[in-house]
Amino acid sequence: MTSIDADNIECRQHQLICIDGQGYIDRVVDETDAEFETVRQEAVAGDKLISLNPDEYILPGFIDLHIHAPQWPNAGVALDRPLNEWLDVYTFPMEAKYRDVEFAKRVYDDLVNELIANGTTTALYFGTIHNEANLELAKACVRHNQRGFIGKVAMDNPEETPENYRDASAKVAVEQTEEFIHQLEELNQTAMVKQTPVITPRFVPSCTPELLKGLGELAAKYDLPIQSHCSENDWENGFALEHYHKRDSEVLDQYGLLTDKSVMAHGTMLNQSDLTRFKQRGVAVAHCPISNVFFGDAVLPVSKLLQQHNKVGMGTDISGGYSPSLYQNIRQSVISSRMLHQGVDPELSPEERGTDNQQITAKNGFYLATVGGAEGLHLKTGQIKAGYLADLQVVKAPLTKFEDESLDQTFEKIIYQATKHDIKQVFVRGQVAKG
Numbered sequence: 001m002t003s004i005d006a007d008n009i010e011c012r013q014h015q016l017i018c019i020d021g022q023g024y025i026d027r028v029v030d031e032t033d034a035e036f037e038t039v040r041q042e043a044v045a046g047d048k049l050i051s052l053n054p055d056e057y058i059l060p061g062f063i064d065l066h067i068h069a070p071q072w073p074n075a076g077v078a079l080d081r082p083l084n085e086w087l088d089v090y091t092f093p094m095e096a097k098y099r100d101v102e103f104a105k106r107v108y109d110d111l112v113n114e115l116i117a118n119g120t121t122t123a124l125y126f127g128t129i130h131n132e133a134n135l136e137l138a139k140a141c142v143r144h145n146q147r148g149f150i151g152k153v154a155m156d157n158p159e160e161t162p163e164n165y166r167d168a169s170a171k172v173a174v175e176q177t178e179e180f181i182h183q184l185e186e187l188n189q190t191a192m193v194k195q196t197p198v199i200t201p202r203f204v205p206s207c208t209p210e211l212l213k214g215l216g217e218l219a220a221k222y223d224l225p226i227q228s229h230c231s232e233n234d235w236e237n238g239f240a241l242e243h244y245h246k247r248d249s250e251v252l253d254q255y256g257l258l259t260d261k262s263v264m265a266h267g268t269m270l271n272q273s274d275l276t277r278f279k280q281r282g283v284a285v286a287h288c289p290i291s292n293v294f295f296g297d298a299v300l301p302v303s304k305l306l307q308q309h310n311k312v313g314m315g316t317d318i319s320g321g322y323s324p325s326l327y328q329n330i331r332q333s334v335i336s337s338r339m340l341h342q343g344v345d346p347e348l349s350p351e352e353r354g355t356d357n358q359q360i361t362a363k364n365g366f367y368l369a370t371v372g373g374a375e376g377l378h379l380k381t382g383q384i385k386a387g388y389l390a391d392l393q394v395v396k397a398p399l400t401k402f403e404d405e406s407l408d409q410t411f412e413k414i415i416y417q418a419t420k421h422d423i424k425q426v427f428v429r430g431q432v433a434k435g
């Protein structure tokens with residue numbers, strides 16, 4: 001089962017997915033192809049055939065386009081305050097604990113294992129300000145065969161960050177970001193699945209202009225991906241307007257932080273001029289629908305972004321979002337979009353209540369979690385197609401089937417009902433990561 005575009009999927013039965021020595025899909029042979037039987041026999045003879053049970057299906061592995069690894073111990077708690085208070089009261093104190101490398105090792109091993117169990121083969125991570133802990137995250141990804149994109153978080157603004165969890169200065173933050181780039185280069189020399197460093201200004205409020213400038217220059221020097229949060233809610237959107245007299249996206253752009261390798265989380269408050277700027281620069285939005293219910297103050301109009309060809313993928317935003325599962329986030333993206341479409345205030349008439357044409361489908365959500373994420377990270381993955389990385393999940397159709405179903409129906413049931421227990425095997429670059 002694979003997306004062919006934002007609205008359509010292709011579901012086929014009885015195919016052979018042939019994987020080459022480099023972990024790419026070499027070809028997909030259909031049962032109707034003349035060579036099917038020969039290719040199958042060759043695989044059997046070479047002891048290379050992995051066959052599925054009749055109720056199992058292969059989907060591309062998911063790409064989590066926005067996740068805060070250090071917040072994993074807080075997943076499912078502390079969702080009772082607005083973003084700025086939540087950061088101060090729960091999140092910064094938790095992240096400060098990663099000065100303890102042993103704590104980092106324990107949490108990161110557990111998190112990466114859990115993401116793989118949920119079918120996530122690539123993740124774009126925020127780490128913390130501590131490089132030793134960030135390196136442990138990278139090592140956990142290598143151990144579990146997950147493709148990590150990992151950022152040393154940079155945050156130096158004394159007005160918006162606590163004394164015990166802040167970079168000593170803009171200069172130190174930039175130097176340590178550069179140091180982390182080299183640490184990953186070294187790790188990659190022996191890693192099966194490569195880990196990529198990401199330039200990570202936390203967001204405009206927690207960075208001084210000097211830091212934003214330094215990070216923009218570093219991203220250009222090494223041609224690296226960039227991640228941050230942009231226009232996540234009214235408070236964040238208002239911060240740039242008040243302090244810079246500019247929109248959040250303009251501030252990031254001014255410092256060279258909006259490029260075609262940038263991924264900006266949330267964006268619920270982006271206006272049309274921001275979206276046009278994102279499109280011109282090739283910036284991807286990481287849609288985090290569960291988190292947005294708690295902290296976003298609005299619903300990202302995914303349907304509009306897809307229609308106007310803004311790049312958009314899906315993130316869990318642990319722990320702003322409580323679930324490590326992208327299945328859960330796809331479901332929430334559909335639910336939120338329907339509420340945006342219908343509106344929620346019963347005092348208003350149906351005509352006034354909603355926003356027209358905003359509902360998305362399970363197929364749209366699946367596209368975000370696969371193709372959208374791959375585009376955001378410039379990866380050849382997210383589809384079951386020759387030339388694409390063999391990042392795959394084998395999923396057992398959940399729950400009992402009472403009558404014949406079309407493959408489209410089975411797809412929908414998987415998207416709406418699968419849990420990690422239904423994900424039987426996970427492969428990253430053709431190598432087993434689960435099962």
Ligand SMILES: Nc1nc2[nH]cnc2c(=O)[nH]1
Pocket residue numbers: 068083087091202203229232291295317320
């Ligand atoms: N959701 C979310 N938004 C942020 N903005 C700045 N930091 C964070 C964070 O950790 N989570």
